[in-house]
Amino acid sequence: MIKEWRRHRAVQRVKPGDGRALKRFRWWQLLFRALFYLRLTSDDGRHTVYAVDVRHWQNHSSNNLKAHLYRDGRQHAMSKLPAAFPVPGGTVEVRMSAFGVKRCHYVTEQGPEHQLVPDPLSVEGRRAGLEREHPALSRAIGLLSLCVLLAALAILLPQAAEQLTRPEGIAQHTGTFTSPVDLPKWGNIALGFATAVASTERALRLRYSRLLDGGVG
Numbered sequence: 555m556i557k558e559w560r561r562h563r564a565v566q567r568v569k570p571g572d573g574r575a576l577k578r579f580r581w582w583q584l585l586f587r588a589l590f591y592l593r594l595t596s597d598d599g600r601h602t603v604y605a606v607d608v609r610h611w612q613n614h615s616s617n618n619l620k621a622h623l624y625r626d627g628r629q630h631a632m633s634k635l636p637a638a639f640p641v642p643g644g645t646v647e648v649r650m651s652a653f654g655v656k657r658c659h660y661v662t663e664q665g666p667e668h669q670l671v672p673d674p675l676s677v678e679g680r681r682a683g684l685e686r687e688h689p690a691l692s693r694a695i696g697l698l699s700l701c702v703l704l705a706a707l708a709i710l711l712p713q714a715a716e717q718l719t720r721p722e723g724i725a726q727h728t729g730t731f732t733s734p735v736d737l738p739k740w741g742n743i744a745l746g747f748a749t750a751v752a753s754t755e756r757a758l759r760l761r762y763s764r765l766l767d768g769g770v771g
Contacts, residue, residue, distance in 0.1 A: 564638035565645070571622065571629030576605055579675040586610060588678060590658045590670035594642055602626060604641060606648055606658055606670060621648040646670070651767060653750070654678075654757030669760055681758035696759065699752040703766040706749040709735050 579589050592604040605624040621637040623630050623646065631639055636649040636657075644662040648655070655678070661667040672678035685692040712735060737745065753767045761767075 560636075564633070564636050564647070565640060567637065568631050568633045568639060571624075571631050574629045576607065576624040576627045576629070579673045581675065584677045587676065588655045588658070589673040589676050590655075590678075591673065592641070592646060592660050592668075592670045596642065602642070604630075604646065606639075606646060608635075608648065608650070608655060610650060610654065619650060651753075651757060651762055653754045653767065655760060656757060656762035656767070657760060678758050678760070681755075685759075695755065696761075699755045700766075702748050702752040703756075703763075706745055706752075707766065709737065709745065713737075 579587065586609055588606075588608045588610060590606045592606075594602050594604065596602065603626055605627075607622040607624065608619070610619060619635045620632055621635055621639075622632045623639045623641075633639065633648075637647070639646040639648075641660070644660055647657055647659050647661055647667075649657040658670045659667045660670060672682055674680070674683060684695075756762065756767060
């Protein structure tokens with residue numbers, strides 16, 4: 555029920571596009587642009603190509619992040635994020651995290667969903683290319699990212715609990731918790747950098763966990 559309500563609100567934010575042409579992906583846009591494609595076939599066999607274009611890092615300091623939907627190379631609609639674009643047979647959902655696109659999926663009316671295909675020149679497309687060409691290396695990188703985030707969670711949660719129980723008003727009721735791990739300042743900085751890199755790597759694969767990635771972002 556909540557998911558449907560959120561989707562309905564996102565659909566209401568959609569505005570018509572102005573018909574401008576979709577610009578090609580350029581190498582210098584790697585750090586601030588995401589571009590995904592969806593190819594749909596109608597009952598009469600006609601093919602339609604949809605593209606979702608998000609310029610994220612250049613706008614990330616604002617609350618005005620937008621996704622643009624193109625149909626056969628022309629801007630069809632736009633919406634603030636999170637976005638839900640109605641398309642034949644379902645909805646294209648787009649959401650962002652602090653580290654990139656966390657969701658860009660085609661959700662069919664029957665329920666199944668499919669991740670859109672990233673442009674091969676984009677950083678998401680290059681990561682997908684690594685997965686296709688070197689699956690073992692890709693799995694190892696993904697596992698390393700997961701391990702870094704799990705380790706960070708195991709270290710940061712006890713430290714947070716220690717900080718929360720330090721005030722005298724709380725300590726007299728719960729006692730003071732002492733974290734078994736006490737990292738120096740440089741250690742916490744290094745851990746923060748490692749978790750940011752790990753979450754960014756996961757964002758390139760559109761992997762997102764509120765516990766792991768959300769806690770870092």
